[in-house]
Amino acid sequence: MRIGVLTGGGDCPGLNAVIRAVVRKGVGVYGHEFVGFRDGWRGPLEGETMPLDIQAVRGILPRGGTILGSSRTNPMKIEGGVEKIKDNLATAGVDALIAIGGEDTLGVAKQLFDRGVSVVGVPKTIDNDLNATDYTFGFDTAVNIAMEAIDRLHTTAESHHRALICEVMGRHAGWIALHAGMAAGANVILIPEKPFDIDRVCAYVESRFKTRYAPIIVVAEGAHPVEGQMALQDGELDAFGHVKLGGIGEMLAKEIEKRTGKEARTTVLGHIQRGGTPTAFDRVLATRFGLRAIDAAHEGEFGTMVALQGTEIVTVGLDEATKELKTVPVSRYAEAEVFFG
Amino acid sequence: MRIGVLTGGGDCPGLNAVIRAVVRKGVGVYGHEFVGFRDGWRGPLEGETMPLDIQAVRGILPRGGTILGSSRTNPMKIEGGVEKIKDNLATAGVDALIAIGGEDTLGVAKQLFDRGVSVVGVPKTIDNDLNATDYTFGFDTAVNIAMEAIDRLHTTAESHHRALICEVMGRHAGWIALHAGMAAGANVILIPEKPFDIDRVCAYVESRFKTRYAPIIVVAEGAHPVEGQMALQDGELDAFGHVKLGGIGEMLAKEIEKRTGKEARTTVLGHIQRGGTPTAFDRVLATRFGLRAIDAAHEGEFGTMVALQGTEIVTVGLDEATKELKTVPVSRYAEAEVFFG
Amino acid sequence: MRIGVLTGGGDCPGLNAVIRAVVRKGVGVYGHEFVGFRDGWRGPLEGETMPLDIQAVRGILPRGGTILGSSRTNPMKIEGGVEKIKDNLATAGVDALIAIGGEDTLGVAKQLFDRGVSVVGVPKTIDNDLNATDYTFGFDTAVNIAMEAIDRLHTTAESHHRALICEVMGRHAGWIALHAGMAAGANVILIPEKPFDIDRVCAYVESRFKTRYAPIIVVAEGAHPVEGQMALQDGELDAFGHVKLGGIGEMLAKEIEKRTGKEARTTVLGHIQRGGTPTAFDRVLATRFGLRAIDAAHEGEFGTMVALQGTEIVTVGLDEATKELKTVPVSRYAEAEVFFG
Amino acid sequence: MRIGVLTGGGDCPGLNAVIRAVVRKGVGVYGHEFVGFRDGWRGPLEGETMPLDIQAVRGILPRGGTILGSSRTNPMKIEGGVEKIKDNLATAGVDALIAIGGEDTLGVAKQLFDRGVSVVGVPKTIDNDLNATDYTFGFDTAVNIAMEAIDRLHTTAESHHRALICEVMGRHAGWIALHAGMAAGANVILIPEKPFDIDRVCAYVESRFKTRYAPIIVVAEGAHPVEGQMALQDGELDAFGHVKLGGIGEMLAKEIEKRTGKEARTTVLGHIQRGGTPTAFDRVLATRFGLRAIDAAHEGEFGTMVALQGTEIVTVGLDEATKELKTVPVSRYAEAEVFFG
Known part of the structure; x- marks a missing residue:
């Protein structure tokens, strides 16, 4: 043949x-x-x-x-x-x-x-x-890359009393966020399958800060708030009505800063999750x-x-x-x- | 409770x-x-x-x-x-x-x-x-550690026209050898479940050398030759009659050198396969x-x-x-x- | 004492x-x-x-x-x-x-x-x-983290005919960009010390695409174009008049897409460069x-x-x-x- | 030209x-x-x-x-x-x-x-x-590979109350042992430049065990005891009168077990220190x-x-x-x- x-x-x-x-x-x-x-x-x-x-x-x-x-x-x-x-x-x-x-x-x-x-x-x-x-x-590789990145964020979060957000791949399914977040001990994991309540996310953030440890939030790129919260504007959506890549992480950081008064920073892993050995x-x-x-x-x-x-x-x-x-x-x-x- | x-x-x-x-x-x-x-x-x-x-x-x-x-x-x-x-x-x-x-x-x-x-x-x-x-x-971690080690051996094997043997854990079962060897592209994998024929191993080694690439052999610590080959001496066996840790890899190197006239070197990964994150x-x-x-x-x-x-x-x-x-x-x-x- | x-x-x-x-x-x-x-x-x-x-x-x-x-x-x-x-x-x-x-x-x-x-x-x-x-x-660690990320981007860039940009730390000095870019074989490295000419960057991008390989651009967060190019707007600058974190990489991607008609994507490494072992x-x-x-x-x-x-x-x-x-x-x-x- | x-x-x-x-x-x-x-x-x-x-x-x-x-x-x-x-x-x-x-x-x-x-x-x-x-x-790569291996040994040593020995390259100079041992927090580092006193090594081993932590010993392949200690036999030396590769680590393990009554295990990193990226x-x-x-x-x-x-x-x-x-x-x-x- x-x-x-x-x-x-x-x-x-x-x-x-x-x-x-x-x-x-x-x-x-x-x-x-x-x-x-x-x-x-x-x-x-x-x-x-x-x-x-x-x-x-x-x-x-x-x-x-x-x-x-x-x-x-x-x-x-x-x-x-x-x-x-x-x-x-x-x-x-x-x-x-x-x-x-x-x-x-x-x-x-x-x-x-x-x-x-x-x-x-x-x-x-x-x-x-x-x-x-x-x-x-490919999934296991992506999860390990994300996990290693989140492991690294932990020390910065703890030393600086700052909330850190890591945006990972997953437009329609939250598997990478779920596994990487679970593997790296995230304090909150947000996935497309379950619209999140921003009040509850902020409550986690604030309770975590009380322990002298800082919160790590893992968010799939396709995650979004429950209807009516964090209203998105036109420029923030792509042709399919989804939050743009690098969008939800950044938005979340701004919202957390606004609501809790704590600093928040976002890392968007992007293509490094799908390359390499x-x-x-x-x-x-x-x-x-x-x-x-x-x-x-x-x-x-x-x-x-x-x-x-x-x-x-x-x-x-x-x-x-x-x-x-x-x-x-x-x-x-x-x-x-x-x-x- | x-x-x-x-x-x-x-x-x-x-x-x-x-x-x-x-x-x-x-x-x-x-x-x-x-x-x-x-x-x-x-x-x-x-x-x-x-x-x-x-x-x-x-x-x-x-x-x-x-x-x-x-x-x-x-x-x-x-x-x-x-x-x-x-x-x-x-x-x-x-x-x-x-x-x-x-x-x-x-x-x-x-x-x-x-x-x-x-x-x-x-x-x-x-x-x-x-x-x-x-x-x-623990298994997945051990396999990845062994794979990374074998990946590294490849370049040395290729640059120096030398057979390299990597001895991994597995006294009774060859899972680590099988997965790490398959993942890292080993040229021969030897496991306890299947006694090996040293003539055949040497034939693989020699045919590989003809390609200008050098052979990598992954051997589980519990692997052993078919009855009658490479007779073991008393000092080389432990209390259970098994080849001692670090034993089969070394023995194999000597045997390959003797039979093929090519240099052979062994790395015994030992405890690094079971430690760390x-x-x-x-x-x-x-x-x-x-x-x-x-x-x-x-x-x-x-x-x-x-x-x-x-x-x-x-x-x-x-x-x-x-x-x-x-x-x-x-x-x-x-x-x-x-x-x- | x-x-x-x-x-x-x-x-x-x-x-x-x-x-x-x-x-x-x-x-x-x-x-x-x-x-x-x-x-x-x-x-x-x-x-x-x-x-x-x-x-x-x-x-x-x-x-x-x-x-x-x-x-x-x-x-x-x-x-x-x-x-x-x-x-x-x-x-x-x-x-x-x-x-x-x-x-x-x-x-x-x-x-x-x-x-x-x-x-x-x-x-x-x-x-x-x-x-x-x-x-x-800390510098050597940051450079290695950035290098590993860029190593990973290479395969995606090559498989998909897409320009990839990696934004690394360095607001006033381009050392991380220089070392990580040199170590990982970047096709262009942009540092704060030398304002870049966007025409030249795009010329590199286009000549690289002709080889069937795709360009990787490493950019320090403090890099900026020569006077008069890529005029920045108010919302894109921070209190010090610098491009905001995650800003220059994104901007560069848009500009390259506009000028060359090729897709471009940005990864912002952010805090993962300063955390971990x-x-x-x-x-x-x-x-x-x-x-x-x-x-x-x-x-x-x-x-x-x-x-x-x-x-x-x-x-x-x-x-x-x-x-x-x-x-x-x-x-x-x-x-x-x-x-x- | x-x-x-x-x-x-x-x-x-x-x-x-x-x-x-x-x-x-x-x-x-x-x-x-x-x-x-x-x-x-x-x-x-x-x-x-x-x-x-x-x-x-x-x-x-x-x-x-x-x-x-x-x-x-x-x-x-x-x-x-x-x-x-x-x-x-x-x-x-x-x-x-x-x-x-x-x-x-x-x-x-x-x-x-x-x-x-x-x-x-x-x-x-x-x-x-x-x-x-x-x-x-090449040196920095070798040191990092050895350090990562020793990092992994630490957890096994601590969980099992067992002395672990890591033999690294360095026949005439102890640079790899020195840097990797220092980087990974070894409890003893033995180098060719300074013949070691086996009594002192055993004293370190025993004092370390008293802390509920277990000792890690990093030994360069060319390290050797002071004259008169641990007399080597013919089969243990190579053509140059040096201890054979994988020799000094194994010998040290036996000697420590004999003198302290504690288990000791050796890992010989060998060629993985010189291969790979x-x-x-x-x-x-x-x-x-x-x-x-x-x-x-x-x-x-x-x-x-x-x-x-x-x-x-x-x-x-x-x-x-x-x-x-x-x-x-x-x-x-x-x-x-x-x-x-």
Whole structure:
């Protein structure tokens, strides 16, 4: 077989580990050939390929990013996109495609499969918000980076009697905030799933200051106050009506300063959460995803994606990936609330 | 209620996170009181306690080790041990005990429970070889430490055309070697579950040298050759007939040098794998274990231990912990073998 | 002797290492007694002390922050401040004071010395902008934290064809930006000492994109464009007329997007640069500063501060600390410019 | 000009940073051409070269090892070695050579210079024992790796009432042991410069145990007892009469167990101290060394090597590198002794 591989969507530590595992097992065990498509769906859409053999994947396991490049190009929004992809796959002599990406990338994969393309998916999201799998690679790395940053904030908070806010990724789901905040001993964690009451946040801040320790607040970028509080102005929202990146953390700092009279400072971690070398957890998960994906392609299990269930890697339908967002359940947030204040 | 807490056995990152979660929820949510017993079972045996309140657990979440101390004292091997413990628990006014430890500690907990002591267990092993739980805390930290060390060895191996061996923990189970070796791209991984063929190891070493890259071998301390190879001498074995710590790595280096004519060097990671601050995965798991353990004690679920199944924390019978060792299955080792050579 | 110790100004990794060294040598070698003053000059001003013996400094070497607390209280701006301090030192039976802090703290120390207080200073600034010493502790830690963050940004920048900007500390001097940018291979480094030409910055950005790699820009918070470019508005400046924290990075992103049509994103590292455990360099330097400071106090070398010259720790006049800001010289910036574009 | 570059001797983080800086400035500023010689002096001896242009040095700044490979080949010990090198340099059209290495590599460079070869040296030693420069790159990385390992040992030592020994590099000079031990709060530091009294070491161990804390001993691989103590046997010494690698740490553990009755365990860090990504200090120093070395070659300052003096990079005679070993002076060891016990 000749198999194409592409990576779509945002950066995520572990992408290269998946690619390496696919190629190593595909060539070494099954004797298949591979071709890389550049920059997500742009590659098959425009027919831009790159060599993808054993030599190309040497040494990439520990590296962040993706040697294939990525993009958010959506062929479904392009006139004749599907036909162009089918033509380019045929031209490149590709029998099957392994598509590594998040909701959008896998959504396209599903539609291509429905139109006759042999696709296997590998789920990828820093945010850990895909329903069909216990965890996605990249999440553990992001959580550790955020945790280390919050660990560092603790000493500054304590030495200077100042509230510190750390804004982490998570527009629709609060998994990174929940895990990083729990791991680093945050005094309050705010997530998109549960609109926060600013009065209660300030009460935590003030009670914490009474202990001679200073509060650390971890806030997901998609968190927001309950209706009617901290009214947002037009310039503070993006095209989707969400608070802009770096927005909610800054706003919260201002509001806390205004209401408590205490200094508050915000750090926005931004892209450093999704770059760099993956943790062991993510390298092992990504490698096992890659191994299972090439098995699936080899055995003709198309229209599926790989997933983690307990300690096993399984395949589920590609539509599982996109059916529903996995958000933080009330019970998990309640665990974290034990440590608030 | 008044609840005693103890930690037994070897050091393990996350012990303090368990203790903190138990106390924070026990005091804050349930209104219980706590007392710490020092140095594992030695504490209740000799009646040595320490205060264990909110103040005592402040700031301990990120710290390695255990504020309660530990030991390998086994009260079952001491004349009248059980009675002494029951007396000392009564004297200390303790209604229930939370015992955090490995196979040995939980084995004692089981026997005490059978004789009427109200015990809840929390499983702990760096080695991840307890059957009743998907993972134990400390394991992820150990794997990351070993992975980072192996990452570093890669550059030296490549610059100097020298085989490098990294000996990691794992006397009976090869989980750390498997995960760290897979995460760091080892060329061979040797585990206790599968006696190795030294000829094959040397063949991997030689084929790797032909690529201008140098081989990295990860070996669990309990790995050993197939019967008849590399005959061990008396001084190289410990009281149990195992190769001594730091033994198999050194022996392997000598054997490889002898057989291939290439230089080989060994690093023995030893105790650095079990000390220091836990990873996010271990801090979250340990915290959730602690929360569930105090729930179990509060609700009178004695004779149980907490466990991870998928993403849920559950309770299982204390005897589950000790029934069977969880070793690396053939299928998991086969995943790693794809990358050998 | 009975010696008081205080720490003033912003947080800085290594403060606890200085305190520990002062006390360990002062008690162990010289037999002196110590008392801690809380929260910088607020401590002696209000007579708030804490015990400072061998037990108090145990285990603090690797910890960020300061066990003594800190503040920006300036007794010179308080009516009768000097007299209050002298009274409180007398009440506490203190013969000499070791003041650890930056320009402001040491400026006060100098004035107190001029009015008869026996003071030894220890210089502290994350920013490395004190003229009398080759390096200050905390700087190496900040540079490593920033470098690791920029290392992580590289993979995201490369995978997504997006310009990434990292804003680091340095209001008046660009040392952190220079070292972190040089260490992490930034494509442009902008420092307060050299107003930047936005046209040239954009030219670098565009030429970099042509290589299929994406540009990383490191910008000190105090950097600013040459006169007349990127006119700042009122809300974007703080009370001193400086761009607000998190300001220049954001502004630069907008300007680059506008001028080049490429996406640009900013990460503001903020307080994580000054918290957490110090690097080895900073722990050794801070420890040696502490040892030399207690020697100076013991030998009556008051009115001095300790300093690093080459590999030696020496004492210089307290006024040396405040005479002149050490900014990045043209020759050092020229070294970095070799790698621009 | 056409300039050859080689790296000789043991691995050292920062080698690639030097190579990159040489090539980036050499090509970008001066317009020179470069050729890489493989595996130290073996390259020019056997005429084995590799391309070394801007593309070859892209992305190598953060990577450990050396893209040129290394070896301990000494052309002075090979019949006609010098002539072969001169011939091969002529054949490759090389006008000048930049040799990056330690005492041995620079010693050869000096002899070649004396026989008419245009050489500039860049000093490299993990051990920091070159007299002509304040620091060498690689040392700071090694110290940080060792410090982090010792930090981790602390918690295990404290939880288990066990003496822990960490053996670090340093056959002739104790710089790594001194800095890592001081940075990590070791209770005893043993270096080659000062033969240790085993009775005194055991006294420290026992007094430490009385505090409920456990002792950490950092020992350089070249440390040894005072004459007559702990008599070594033949199998424990290498060809030079030194204790074998991993030898002194193990021996010390046995001796401490025998004399104090307390458990003692050893970790031998070995090659992980010299691999992996360099710290910021080492990346900046290595980069500045590379920049200065190409300046020297460009300006015809042959027979020199670059060196750090204070914060400046200067050139000194190549013979400076090899004249005398820089060992730990008594005054520096005395600083560390303050914290013993």
